[in-house]
Amino acid sequence: MSAPRTSRLIRFLVGLVVPRSEREYFLGDLEESVIREQGSGHDAERRSSSLRELAGAFQLLFGPRRKVPQQRRRNRGDNMLQELARDVRFGVRMMARSPGFTIVALITMALGIGANTAMFSVVNGVVLKPLPYPDAERIVFLMENNLSRGWNSFTIAPQTFLDWQEQNRSMELMAAYWSRTVTYTGGDRPERLAAYQVSEEYLEILGGEPVLGRGFVEEDMDPNREGVVLLDHGFWRESFGGDPDAVGRSMVLNGVPHTIIGVLPAGWRHPFNRSGMELLLPLRPQSWWGRQNHFLWGIARMKPGVTVERAQADLSAVAAALEAEYPGSNTGWGASVRSLDDVMVGEARPQLFILLASVGLVLLIACVNVAQMTLARGSDRGHEMAVRTALGAGRARVVRQLLAESLLLSLFGGTLGVLLAVVCLRGLFVGWPEILPRMQEIDLNGTVLFFTAGLSLASGLLFGLYPALSVAGSNLGEALRRTGWGVTGDSTRRRLRAGLVVVEVGLAVVLLVGSGLLIRSFLALQNEDPGFQAGGRLTAYTPLPNADYPAADDRRAYAEATLERIATIPGVESVAITTLVPVSGRDEIWGLQLEERPPRGPEDAISALLYRVSPGYFEMLGIPLRTGREFTRDDREGATRVAVVSESFGQTHFPGESPLGKRIRFGGEGSPFLEIVGVAGNVQHYRLGQTSMPQVYLPFSQRPDTDVNFVIKASVPPLSLVRAIRTEIQTVDPNMPLEGVRTLEQIIAEDTSNPRFRTMLLTSFGLTALLLAVVGLYGVMSYTVAQRSREIGMRMALGAQQSSILRLVYRDGVPLVAAGVVVGLGGALALTRVLQAMLFGVGVHDPGVFAAVPLLLVAVAAVAMLIPAVRATRVDPVKTLAPE
Amino acid sequence: MGHAGEFEMLVMLAVVRLGSGAYGVTVREELERETSRTLTLGTIYKTLGRLEAKGYLRSRTSEPTAERGGRRKKLYEVAPAGLLAIRRSLVDLRRLASGLDLKLEKR
Structure with a gap:
């Protein structure tokens, strides 16, 4: 067993009660005595025995203060700390005396x-740190845009990037990168590794100073030199x-040896990389680089x-100059600059703040609830307080x-x-895929504990101050006189309590309206x-690696x-190949031309999502063919070039007529025309509930590509086939x-994990609120x-029926609930607008939800x-009317 | 001149018995073994601190040891004033208890 460490919780608690000067010794003694007692016992045992020790340590704070002879006070009542300690001790006794109240209040506040x-x-973790x-505030994320085509x-x-780099005047450093996977052979079996190809300045901008070896230098960017590679820290540890000594060794990537020149620091990550990255490779200029193949990020x-x-x-000025200089390639293309912060957490920020505000409301309800209970007890203790006041x-x-x-x-x-x-x-970490940016940075740290401590104090004041003032302020004589023959208690206090229930x-x-809307949207x-x-x-x-294919x-x-x-x-019913899998997050967009309407200028450019699929794809995925036919084995190289388009493509470009027989072509002059032979149903390519651009399908064998995805329909649980599929491939x-x-079900579930997450969260807040409100009522x-x-x-005793007693009670309660519902609906009408961006297929004032809640x-x-x-109907008249 | 309470006496005696190895953990062990009481570290700390404030004990800080997660110990020894207080208490005790053996027997 390694040297056991005192847990953070214990250290935190010790920090609360032991003066700083004694803390180190105390923690040391605590750890040592627990080890002596438990030996190499279980973590849980160790913790519980530490907690027992700590209970003793609380005496340091709450016990009688050290009496040092020369400091002895004449009047003990003057010592603030002593009084505080006495208040606290008395408070603990009061809490112990009414355990029901204490437990409910504690659970409420803990929730x-x-x-x-x-x-x-x-x-x-996500937004504030x-x-x-x-x-980081000077780092920006660069992309191109083409607003005339609707691409933000x-x-x-x-080439455009290189021009930006040369001509801009606002940037200190500018780097380009793109991500790709490479095949690593030389391990136990061939492995695909996630790699980023980055330009020389990349690591300097992102502060990734290698812990071993060196980063990229100018020579590494020379395409004629031997390959070099930097390893991610986690990958280096694993593999x-x-x-x-790994630095200096050689790794075979895509069949080519690369020298390992360094290891990245632990915990360093590319800003938007959610699934992790194993390698960094230099981005070396290629002869085919131009102004029309867009693939880099900046x-x-x-x-x-x-x-x-x-x-x-x-950068916009630079882009405009490039448009003028290279009209053929750069017309319509602009530059987009966004701050790193905006790109990383801009989308998550409003959602998280809405959730934080909602959970704040839950705490407000909890406070109101405890205030209720304290007030109720205050009425009971009014007598006690009056006696105290009378005694001075x-x-x-x-x-x-x-x-x-x-x-x-x-x-x-x-x-x-806590x-x-x-x-x-x-x-959160076990049950969910990475649904938020920076999820690995979320932890319960000092800032959070500070926040919690402040929140606890504020809540204590919130639910304690008014009841305390109201109890202490009540009329002494009246309180002493009121021994129980009063009928319904103090009327102002009753009104206050009714008001709190309404709130x-x-x-x-x-x-509940908020969560109802999210639930409907999720459904x-x-x-x-x-x-x-x-x-x-x-x-x-x-x-398929280009080198091999x-x-x-x-x-x-x-x-x-x-x-084959x-x-x-x-167990495999059918199998097909496609270059794109819907909802999986990848896309491929091509510009194209219609034969009957050749473009007159860049503003006529049209584009579509381009899939290349093997015969049987549509039938296997259950994509309906509206008209025409799907691809067959006869649509091979050398035969007539054909295409299938989506309904939306037909409606957009051939409104009112059948697309069958029309001809389109990808790539400009000189590319062959393709004949449309079928129209398929629309597919939601990006994510559910988001209309995607029109789709065009080509036979894989007429235009083969390296992006080979298999889609397999199985008659057995699909994941059981993985081993056999790997063997065959x-x-x-x-x-x-x-x-x-x-x-595909997993892909769809991941796509909806974010809405599922926020729906679940807000619903659990709503239900907690309901529970607390009902407990309060x-x-x-x-x-x-x-x-x-x-x-x-x-x-x-005077002969009232049970039903009239029931009515009596309900007459008290129903107006409170009704008023609360009206107030709440009003608030909801005003507030649900903030949910707009999270809703799908349901309005912010959905009548169903507003009626159901x-x-x-x-x-x-x-x-x-x-x-x-x-309970009221079971009241025994004899007991209640008997004299005291 | 101040004086020491009963538990303070016990703690000081334990410190004397432990010689150069007296700190929170050992003092507690010594007391638990010899007086069959159950004590928490908090109690021990409170008493040691009070005795130090009264000038009966002095403390110094040891080198860190691995057993306690690299933390240092606060080692105590009895100061001359403490020795004096122990001596006086013991003398008082013996004087008051002398000749009472019979009366103190369980009836």
């Missing part, structure tokens, strides 16, 4: 504070066992003092006593809440027809051989790894019934009131 702590950890790059951001053509560091707006203006306690003294009790509650509740938050955050119910309605998304059938279908990706014939041969072999696997090409193996009604038991007893609330409230009402 409220815990949920807020967890949510704030997320917001802090500075980005982990040097001078597009990858950059390499090279963290061996420092990242840059602005000169000090330059704003994003100025950088944008500068100042009003301030009494308020302080009551406040100390509230603060104690909120601080204990906060501590429990534990709850730890559990919630763990659930609680109102807040719960707002949250709409679930019912959205993607345009294909996902069930029982598997996809796997085998990108240089010619169209090689790619065609690979496709034919693998399709996979089709023979038992590697029989065709032993160096071909299988990647991206997922079922129940508490108020029970209390009213208890207060009125004499009155009820008297009525019963009040019904739900009324139903639940009716049950909550039933219990005290029934």
